Amino acid sequence: MSSYYPIRTQRLSADPADDVIVVEYNDKESASSEEIDKSLELLYGSADEKLLGMEKILALCQDLDALEYLIQNHQLMSALTRLFSEDGLQTEVVFAISKIFLAFSMFKEYHEMLSNHRVGALTLRVVDLELKRALHRGRTSVEFTSSELASPTYSFTFTNRQEHLLIVCCSILCYIADDYSALQKMIKKSLATTLSYCLEMKTTQALTPVLRLLMKASIFEETAVEFSSGERRAIQKLVSLLHVSSISDKVVRVLFNLSFHNECAHLMSSESIHFPITTMMRNKSTHAPACKLVYHLSSSEVNRKKFVTIGISSALMEHLIEMPPHEQMEEGLAGLLVNMTLYPLCAEIMLHNSELVVNIFRIIQQSDSHYNKQVLLKVIRNLSQWSKEFQYRLHQALTVGDASPLKGWVKRPANYLSSTESKLEDDESDENKLIQYSSIYWEHHFWDSHIEFLLQSALNCENDDLLVEWIGILTNITKDDMPAGLHWHDLLYDNNRKIVRLCRRILDPDEAKKRHDDIKMEVIIWLGELCASKECSHWIASSNLIDAMHDELIQCAALVDGSQEMGLQLLLSYKKMMMYDETRFQVIGGCGVIEAILSCLARGHALKTTAEECLVLIEDFDRDQNGALGRSGMIIQHKRYEALVEQKWNRCSNEV
Numbered sequence: 261m262s263s264y265y266p267i268r269t270q271r272l273s274a275d276p277a278d279d280v281i282v283v284e285y286n287d288k289e290s291a292s293s294e295e296i297d298k299s300l301e302l303l304y305g306s307a308d309e310k311l312l313g314m315e316k317i318l319a320l321c322q323d324l325d326a327l328e329y330l331i332q333n334h335q336l337m338s339a340l341t342r343l344f345s346e347d348g349l350q351t352e353v354v355f356a357i358s359k360i361f362l363a364f365s366m367f368k369e370y371h372e373m374l375s376n377h378r379v380g381a382l383t384l385r386v387v388d389l390e391l392k393r394a395l396h397r398g399r400t401s402v403e404f405t406s407s408e409l410a411s412p413t414y415s416f417t418f419t420n421r422q423e424h425l426l427i428v429c430c431s432i433l434c435y436i437a438d439d440y441s442a443l444q445k446m447i448k449k450s451l452a453t454t455l456s457y458c459l460e461m462k463t464t465q466a467l468t469p470v471l472r473l474l475m476k477a478s479i480f481e482e483t484a485v486e487f488s489s490g491e492r493r494a495i496q497k498l499v500s501l502l503h504v505s506s507i508s509d510k511v512v513r514v515l516f517n518l519s520f521h522n523e524c525a526h527l528m529s530s531e532s533i534h535f536p537i538t539t540m541m542r543n544k545s546t547h548a549p550a551c552k553l554v555y556h557l558s559s560s561e562v563n564r565k566k567f568v569t570i571g572i573s574s575a576l577m578e579h580l581i582e583m584p585p586h587e588q589m590e591e592g593l594a595g596l597l598v599n600m601t602l603y604p605l606c607a608e609i610m611l612h613n614s615e616l617v618v619n620i621f622r623i624i625q626q627s628d629s630h631y632n633k634q635v636l637l638k639v640i641r642n643l644s645q646w647s648k649e650f651q652y653r654l655h656q657a658l659t660v661g662d663a664s665p666l667k668g669w670v671k672r673p674a675n676y677l678s679s680t681e682s683k684l685e686d687d688e689s690d691e692n693k694l695i696q697y698s699s700i701y702w703e704h705h706f707w708d709s710h711i712e713f714l715l716q717s718a719l720n721c722e723n724d725d726l727l728v729e730w731i732g733i734l735t736n737i738t739k740d741d742m743p744a745g746l747h748w749h750d751l752l753y754d755n756n757r758k759i760v761r762l763c764r765r766i767l768d769p770d771e772a773k774k775r776h777d778d779i780k781m782e783v784i785i786w787l788g789e790l791c792a793s794k795e796c797s798h799w800i801a802s803s804n805l806i807d808a809m810h811d812e813l814i815q816c817a818a819l820v821d822g823s824q825e826m827g828l829q830l831l832l833s834y835k836k837m838m839m840y841d842e843t844r845f846q847v848i849g850g851c852g853v854i855e856a857i858l859s860c861l862a863r864g865h866a867l868k869t870t871a872e873e874c875l876v877l878i879e880d881f882d883r884d885q886n887g888a889l890g891r892s893g894m895i896i897q898h899k900r901y902e903a904l905v906e907q908k909w910n911r912c913s914n915e916v
Contacts, residue, residue, distance in 0.1 A: 295320065296333065303339045307350050310343065314356035321363040331370050341377045344386070351421055354386060358428040365435035371442065380436045384449055387429050391457050394418045416460040423466040426458060430469035437476045444480075451477055452486035456494035464506050471510035478514050484521030495527040502536040512540060512549045519556040529557060534566045541575050551592030558596055564603035573609040576600060577616050585626035594635040601639050604669045607646035611706055617643070621710060630723060637729035644736035647706050651740060654701055676700060701740050708743040715751055719758045724779050731782040735789050749795035760803045763787070767808035769815070781829045784809060788833030794840055801842035809833065810850040817856040824867050827860055831870040838877050848878055848892050858899050 295316065302313030317336075320326045330336060343349060344357045361379050364370045374380065398415035418426075433451075437443040455477060458470045477483050487494045495518070501511045515533075518524040537557075540550035554572070557563045576597060583589070600606045610616055620636050627633055649669065656665040657677060666673035707714075714737065718730035739748060752759060766775060766783050787805060790796040800806065809830055816827045834857075837843035847853065857878075860871035875896050882890035889897065 296330070296336065300336055300339060303343065307353065310353050311356060314353065314360065317360055318356065318363075321360060327363065327367065327370070331364050331373050337373075337377050341379065341382060344379075344382050351425060355421075355425050355428065358383070358386070358425065358432065362428050362432050362435075365432045368438060371436055371439050374436060375439075375442060380433060380442055380446060381449065383429050383432050383436075384446065384451065384454065387426060387433075387454055387458070390422050390426055390429075391416070391454065394422060394460075395457075416457065418461050418466075423461055423463060426461065427466050427469055430458065430473055434469055434473040434476070437473060443476060447477060447480050447482050450486075452480075452483040455483075456487060459494060459497045459501075464504060467501070467507055468510070471507055471514060474514045475510060475517070478517035481521065484518050484524050487518060488521060488523035488527055495524060496531050499528060499531040499533045499536070502533070502540065508536075508540060509546050509549065512537065512546060512553055516549055516553040516556065519553055525557060525560070529560065529563050529566070533557070534563070534572075535570050538567065538570055538572050538575060541572075542578075548590050548592060551590060551596050553592075555592045555595040555599060558599040561603070564600060564606065567600065568603060568606045568609075572600065573606050576606075577610060577613055580616055580623075581619050583623065585623045585632075586628060588629055589632050589635055594631075597635065598638045598642065601642035601646075604646055604649075605671055607643050608650075608670050611643045611647060612704070614705075617706075617710070621713065624717075630726065634725055634729060637726060637733065641729055641732045641736065644707065644733050647741070648736040648738060651701050651738060658700075707737060707741040711737065711742060711746070711751070715755065719755065719762055724775060728776075728779045728782050731779070731786055735782065735786045739793065747795070748790060748793060749799055752790070752796060752799045756799070756803075760805065763803070763805050764808060767805065767812060769808075769811050777826055780812065781826055784812070784826075784829050784833050788829075788836045791833075791836040791839065791843060797837065797840035797843045800837070801846055806837065806843065806846040806850065810853050810856075813856045814852050817859040824864050827863065828867050828870055831857065831860065831867070831874050834874050835870070835877065838874075838881060844881055848882055854878070854892050854895050858896070861903070 299313045299316040299320075302309045302316070305313075317330065320330060340357055340360060343353065344361075361374070361383065364374055365379075394416040397419075398417035433446065437446065451473075455470055455474050459467065461467055461470070474483075498511055498515055498518075502508050502515075504511075515528060519528065534557075537550050537554055540546040541554065543550075554567065558567060579593060580597070601610065617640075620640060624633050624636050646669075650666075653665040653669055654676060657663050657673070661677075663673035663677050666676060670676065714730065714733055718727065718734060721727045721730055742748065763783050766779055787800060787809070790800060813827065813830045816830070834847050837847050857871050857874055860867050862868075863871075879889065879893045879896055882893040884890065
């Protein structure tokens with residue numbers, strides 16, 4: 261046997277008196293080659309001698325200087341791996357060998373040598389063997405087949421000795437899994453299946469290394485597929501472990517990785533994960549991973565409803581109210597806030613909390629983080645979208661005298677109608693219903709104290725990512741959101757120069773090339789929404805902003821692969837602008853507008869349908885006192901005739 265030359269280890273110590281780094285060397289031999297030779301000889305003896313040899317080697321493993329020599333001793337490693345792979349070996353011997361391998365696996369530098377001796381594969385084999393023994397012990401009948409592992413009725417019974425062995429083996433695999441290529445190999449050897457059965461162990465001490473290994477293995481699609489197939493007990497088991505505080509942080513991280521797989525996310529939802537994970541959101545130690553998992557699950561409308569039912573809205577509001585303005589918002593919480601405010605009942609609860617809205621605007625004003633501002637603006641935008649839709653539904657409910665339009669949008673629809681029933685009995689006119697609707701909505705004062713802040717923030721914003729949100733919020737603000745005595749046209753004329761400059765900066769053909777379509781579409785939608793009143797249509801006509809919209813439509817029509825969404829929003833805004841004379845004349849008389857709209861007839865279904873509606877409106881309005889078509893109407897009819905002739909010609913050609 262070759263002699264032992266210990267690696268020279270150095271210890272760095274700093275002397276605080278002179279700030280000089282002193283290097284000391286330790287040349288002391290930690291183990292003699294004679295001791296290792298004696299231990300190696302014992303490995304070839306009886307079971308008791310093998311155990312004695314293992315104990316000597318384990319004692320040597322406690323010295324870090326000896327570890328490298330031990331693992332580089334090819335004869336020793338071959339003997340250990342040979343014993344580790346033998347069938348029918350005593351559990352005590354296997355346990356002793358696994359502890360030696362565990363000592364090696366704790367050091368990343370030794371992983372390659374462990375891989376060369378197939379320690380990972382052999383450890384997996386030992387784990388599988390112990391699982392089969394536990395399954396056999398849990399069965400009532402005598403016969404045993406390995407196919408029972410796939411049975412939905414399997415039952416494991418682990419002894420304390422087995423659990424201790426599995427703890428060590430799973431710890432070995434966990435350390436080796438730090439090497440990505442080694443982890444990939446284990447995944448190919450059905451590591452996911454093995455770990456799903458290891459979750460059946462009862463003690464948290466035994467489950468801890470299993471969960472640590474699962475945190476690494478769960479990033480692979482194979483693991484998610486395995487956990488979502490077959491008897492599907494793994495997801496159920498993981499969800500049940502969320503109630504165990506000592507390991508819940510690891511469980512939630514595993515579930516987060518698995519939630520990227522749709523089937524796994526569906527199984528989590530069906531296992532009543534909502535209450536324990538919401539409880540974990542309130543705990544500082546598990547708040548971040550819990551928010552990430554809830555964020556993934558909240559992409560489903562069904563899950564949003566369940567989360568609101570168990571009270572997640574209050575947890576989110578607590579985080580928002582207590583959040584320091586200068587602290588970076590966690591990504592999971594940010595995504596969760598945006599997702600949950602898309603759900604009407606959650607938006608209703610949050611918007612009725614005036615302190616929450618005030619605090620959000622305070623954070624937006626004080627925060628230096630564009631990320632925080634953008635997230636919170638998306639939240640405000642979702643809330644304003646809810647209030648806008650609520651107005652429409654409330655008007656519908658009062659018109660028909662039934663609360664059904666409000667169902668699913670507010671928690672108690674009847675409450676919004678009960679206070680008005682007696683008043684409406686005396687006078688059922690549509691005018692009185694409209695006045696009553698405005699009164700019912702306006703008394704909530706959702707936005708009236710924030711209108712000036714919203715407009716000025718948009719006008720002074722230089723960041724396009726934030727500006728698109730500010731304009732989106734303004735688009736959702738209606739006349740009934742205004743403070744008493746203030747109207748949209750008052751704001752438009754008071755801030756005329758700033759608003760026109762902002763819109764032109766975004767829609768101007770030269771400047772628009774530098775900007776994303778999203779911000780241009782928001783301005784176009786906003787201008788269309790402003791045409792809800794005659795006074796605002798006067799302002800839009802005087803601003804000449806419609807000409808900039810024409811340029812954008814013509815540019816979209818000229819591009820074969822142009823943005824259909826952009827074209828659709830332009831046409832929808834045109835439809836609203838044609839309701840009033842001032843804006844209608846600018847739409848109909850725009851240079852190249854009719855031709856651009858006609859070209860939209862050859863695009864997608866939604867764009868084609870909206871274009872046809874616009875053309876019908878233009879034909880109806882472009883007539884003289886006698887009802888005769890004007891120039892634009894004649895062009896439209898001529899183009900339609902040409903299209904019909906072309907269709908007939910093509911049909912005849914195909915028949916021939």
